[in-house]
Structure formats: structure tokens, C-alpha cells
Amino acid sequence: MTGPYLMEDPREAARLQAKVDAPRWVRTHLPHVMSPRATVLDVGAGPGHVATAVLRRWPTAMVVAVDTSAGRLAAGVREGGTATPWRCCADACRLPFPTGSFDVVYSRLLLQYVERRGAAVAEMARVTRRGGAVVLFDLDGQLVWHDPVPAELGALLARVAPALRAAGFDPHAGRALYRLARAAGLRELAVRVAPYHLIAGRVAPVERAHWALKLDIARPFLAHALGSPAAADRAVAVFLEFLEAEDTLSYSVAFTVTGRRP
Numbered sequence: 001m002t003g004p005y006l007m008e009d010p011r012e013a014a015r016l017q018a019k020v021d022a023p024r025w026v027r028t029h030l031p032h033v034m035s036p037r038a039t040v041l042d043v044g045a046g047p048g049h050v051a052t053a054v055l056r057r058w059p060t061a062m063v064v065a066v067d068t069s070a071g072r073l074a075a076g077v078r079e080g081g082t083a084t085p086w087r088c089c090a091d092a093c094r095l096p097f098p099t100g101s102f103d104v105v106y107s108r109l110l111l112q113y114v115e116r117r118g119a120a121v122a123e124m125a126r127v128t129r130r131g132g133a134v135v136l137f138d139l140d141g142q143l144v145w146h147d148p149v150p151a152e153l154g155a156l157l158a159r160v161a162p163a164l165r166a167a168g169f170d171p172h173a174g175r176a177l178y179r180l181a182r183a184a185g186l187r188e189l190a191v192r193v194a195p196y197h198l199i200a201g202r203v204a205p206v207e208r209a210h211w212a213l214k215l216d217i218a219r220p221f222l223a224h225a226l227g228s229p230a231a232a233d234r235a236v237a238v239f240l241e242f243l244e245a246e247d248t249l250s251y252s253v254a255f256t257v258t259g260r261r262p
């Protein structure tokens, strides 16, 4: 059984959609494994905005979006218009599809939240047909790599990190993808790494707004981790102050691992 998603909130579907250029992600990560009539599975799809972008690029493909949140899946239905993927509420660790059902299976920013990430990747490999492709995309260093770290921020990060781990979140999921793909029996592995977020100096207003919303959604989790809503409010203020400092550097990278099921 999977634990609750730590960013559970009615605003989360819109936040996920707003922070990615889905057509660009699809152009960068999928053309080499796609064909016009491919059967495709997006695991941990949120509102299905990336799955919709796949369908817009390959309108004759059959695309299924899976997520544990029925509410988030439903939130994306209006956005897709005629390019609406099939939606299925299910756990990545127990995908309700027969072995070998899909030509292409991918996950984007899912595995960092899944405690049993090895089981999830094994399931993704299982539902991929022989010769089909699995594409795993996840972050490394998210919420971790900052410089200089003011003392109060350092103390807060040190208190939040164990609570994140206890909730199944791994800020270094990206570097584990290669190992997980191998363990799931995938072969012909290709690994890419690219910058994901990079803030050098005072954060731009649009990016500040994304972080402010993310931290606001995370406020109940922070209150639980730090012992009180007031402590969570202080943590949010300290982090936003850090992002607004002229000497701030904050970054993370994104790993993409593509493999084939032999």
C-alpha cells in the first residue's frame, strides 16, 4: 500500500500543469521511442497534461494516464479537449494491466514520491511489451542543493529531511534510476542528466510565485514535520527570503533513463 502524496491539495493539479512546458518535454524525451500508433502509459500522470501533449503530437496513438488521485485525473479532462487520454486511478506498484500491454511506458517526477520505487519500476517494465521502451525521469538534489545556507535555513532543512524520508520522499531519486532500471530487467540503457531548476541571485517573480505556491501546498506537511503551523509559516518565510537574496544559488538536476524490455 502506498502512503498519501505529500503535496495533496485541490490546487496541485493546476500547479503541476503550470510548471512544465509539456509539449517541449515530449519533444525532448519521447520521439526516439514513439511511433504513430504506439500504445503509451503515463504513470503518476497527475492531471494528464503530459499524456495530452503526447496525444496532440501523435493523434493516432493510444494513451493511458494513471495516477492514485482520481481528483487530479478528473481535473485534467477539460484541458485536453479532443486530445483526452484514457484515465485510470491506480497505484504504480500494482498496475491493472496485463503483462506486455504497452509499447512505451514513462514516468515523470513520480518516483521521488514512491517509497517502493523498485516495485513501481518493475511494474512499469512488466506492462511494457518485449522490445518496448520505458522512460524514467526524476530529479536529484531537489530541496537539497543551496549555497550559501543561512544558519536558520540549514537547521530547518535538517529537521524537514527525516520527515520527508519517513513520508517516502527521496530528494536523490534521479541518481537511483539507472540502478532501478537495471534491477527491473531493462536493457540498452541510456542515461541523460540536465539542469532542472537553477536560481542564481534574486529569484525571478514567476519562479518565486511557483515556489510560494509549492511551499503553501506543503504547509500542512511542514507543520507536521516542525511541530506547529507557526513553525511551518516561519519555514516558508525563511525559504522565500533565501530565494530573494542576491547571493543565493539553488539548483537541482534531472536524470532521464531510457531502457528496453528484452
Ligand SMILES: C[S@@+](CC[C@H](N)C(=O)[O-])C[C@H]1O[C@@H](n2cnc3c(N)ncnc32)[C@H](O)[C@@H]1O
Pocket: 002, 005, 016, 017, 020, 043, 044, 045, 046, 047, 050, 066, 067, 068, 069, 072, 090, 091, 092, 093, 107, 108, 109, 110, 113, 114
Ligand atoms: C509531482 S506529480 C507529477 C505529475 C506529472 N507526471 C508531471 O510530471 O507533472 C506526482 C504525481 O504522482 C502521483 N503518485 C504518487 N504516488 C503514486 C503511486 N504510487 N502511483 C501512482 N501515482 C502516484 C501523485 O498523485 C501526483 O499526481
